[in-house]
Amino acid sequence: MKRAYYVGMDIHKHKIAYCEKTKGGKLISEGVISSNERSVREWATGLRKPWIGAMESTLFSGYVYDVLLQYAKELKVANPLLLKAFEKHKNDRIDARKLCDLLRVDVLPECYIAAKEIRELRRVLRYRNMIVREASRFKNRTAGLLMEVGVEYNKSKLHGKRYFNELVEGLTEIPESVKDLLWFSRSSIETFDSCQKRLVKALGEHDLLRERVQILSSIGGVGIITSLTWALEVADPFRFPRINQAISYCGLCSAQKQSGDKSMRGPVSKQRNKHLQWALIECAKLAPALNPQLRAVHERALKKGNRNRATLAVARKLVGYLLAVDKSGKEFVPGVVS
DSSP: OOOOOEEEEEESSSSSEEEEEOTTTEEEEEEEEEOOOOHHHHHHTTTTTTTEEEEEOOOHHHHHHHHTTOOOEEEEEHHHHHHHGGGOOOOOOHHHHHHHHHHHOOOBBBBBOOOOOHHHHHHHHHHHHHHHHHHHHHHHHHHHHHHTTTTOTTTTTTSHHHHHHHHHOOOOSSSSHHHHHHHHHHHHHHHHHHHHHHHHHHTTTTTTTTTHHHHHHSTTTTTTTHHHHHHHOOGGGGGOOSHHHHHHTTTTTTEEEETTTTTEEEEOOSSHHHHHHHHHHHHHGGGTTTTTTHHHHHHHHHHHHHHHHHHHHHHHHHHHHHHHHHTTTSSOOBBBBB
16 A cells, blocks of 8 residues: 655735645645645645645635645544644744644644535535624614704614605705715615615525425524525535534534543634524524424523523524434424424
8 A cells, every 4th residue: 555645834914934844744745835826736736645635724724725635645624723722833834844743743723614505505505694784884884974963863764764764855954964974874884784685585496405495494483594504514414424513613502621530511612614603593593483382491491590591492402403403404394303
């Protein structure tokens, strides 16, 4: 059997530090290359084959991973949080060596990498979420402008098109600059809303997601945004053998500190997929009104604690429903999934 070579890569915006070693730890080569696609391809072509690579998960590692996947026998991505346990010194050359050594002795703290198509669609959904946040900022600023000049308004109707037009057109004693800003804010909000709807529609109709989103949306109280977020952030539901693992990934359990016979529970863990956590929490606030099973969960939890704990209990139950339905590939049937 032909021996493999091991390559560790510390990836940055403009450069990549690398280290190549044998299984026994003999240094073959190390250095620095530019992180543009052409340089990466030329470097990968010149490596001894077969080779197994490791890199840390960063903002820039996605496209490098896709390029190198064509040349490597195997390519792994390390969890940056768990890598901190091995840090003593900090420079690019040492980081590359560290990744190489962890890889060759098979103790690299690996993280899951979704397929390229899923990652591309996930990028679109996250961009849509950013647009929604920007729209919310403009809505808040619109209300702020009106308050600054002492205008009374109906909060629940302010962002309705007819009410807003009538309100601004009827304002005669405010500076023209404020009027201009109000119209600009309204125009921006409408643009953002139109863009995010187009993105959601395109994602929902995509061949990779259409059937899956339809099945996930069969759960009462789960809409298209929650379904899309689950499908794209989880990617493969079978990577969670147990529900507790999925709940932990979504950040819906409290952090635990245990030593001997003592065990302490803290607030909800911050080590989570923040996009999925946000979608599930928002869904859990509305779902009890539309789903009898979730309403019962909410009511039971509300008797034992406050409203926030009840929302978390509903979110955890949602994870169980979503995971079961996603794995089965069948629509939700009340009483069957519980």
